[in-house]
Amino acid sequence: MRNTGDQRSAAEADQPVDGAGYGPASPSEAAGTSLEKSLGVDLCLSHPELILTDTIESSPDVTVRPEQMVDDGTSSLLVIEAAGETLDQFETALERDSTVCDHLVLDWTETSRVYRVEVADSAVRITPSLVRAGGRALDIKGTSGQWLVHAQFRSRAALSQFRAECSDRNITFRLDRLYWTSGEVNAGACGLTADQQVALETAHREGYFDVPRGISQAELADKLGISPSAMSQRIRRGMDQVVGSELGLSDE
Secondary structure (H helix, E strand, C coil), rough: CCCCCECCHHHHHCCCCCCCCCCCCCCHHHHHHCCCEEEEEEEEECCCCCCCCHHHHHHCCEEEEEEEEEECCCCCEEEEEEECCCCHHHHHHHCCCEEEEEEEEEECCCCEEEEEEEECCCCCHHHHHHHHHEEEEEEEEEEECCEEEEEEEEHHHHHHHHHHHHCCCCCCCEEEEEEEEEEEHHCCCCCCCHHHHHHHHHHHHHHCCCCCCCCCCCHHHHHHCHHHHHHHHHHHHHHHHHHHHHCCCCCC
C-alpha cells in the first residue's frame, strides 16, 4: 500500500485535539488561516434499522451501492445496484425487509440487478446527518449487514458532529481511516465524476501507479465493490479527463 505521509491511523486520528475530536490540526487550522484542506475518512456504520441492513446481512457476498435518492414529499425512492452471486436470496430478503415498502427491478445481468426501492418512514438514514454536519459522501456500499462510507468533511469538528449524531441515534460508528486531503483534489477536480475521483484516489493511494504496481486492477475493483471492467473504465476515463484538463486539450 502506498504511504502518502498525509494519512493517519484510526488510533492516531481518534485522539482529541483542542476539543475538536480528531487527529492533528491541518496546516491551515494550526496557522489560524482559512481552511485549505478537508478531512477524508473511511467509516463503517451499522444499526438494525439502517436502510436494507437485514437484506445485505442475509447475502454476505452481495454488495449494494446506492445510485440515486428522490424524495417528492410523499415518498422516498432509492435506486440501488446489487452485485453478487446470491441475488435470488437477496431479493427474497428484500421482500421481507422492514426498511423497504416496495421494490421494482429496473435492470439486471447474471451478476447484478438494479432496483428502485421505496424507503419506509421508520428506516434510519445516513446521508442527511452526514451532509448536515458538513460532510459529503463520495462512495457508499453495503455489505454483510453494515455500510462502508468514504466521505469528506470540511473539518475535524464536522466529523465530530457527525459522530455525535450517530451516537445519539445508537448507530455504531467505526473510523477505519482518516487523512487530510488538499482542497485542490476535492471531488469534481478536472471535471471528474465522483466515481472517477474515488477510483483514481484509491488507485493512487494503494500504489496502482507505482513501478512495480502495488495492487492489481482486479484487487482495486474488489476494494470498491465493482467489477474489474467498471474499474478499468473509471481509471481510463478519469485519466483521460485529468490529462485533457491539465494539458488544456479538447475533444473537438
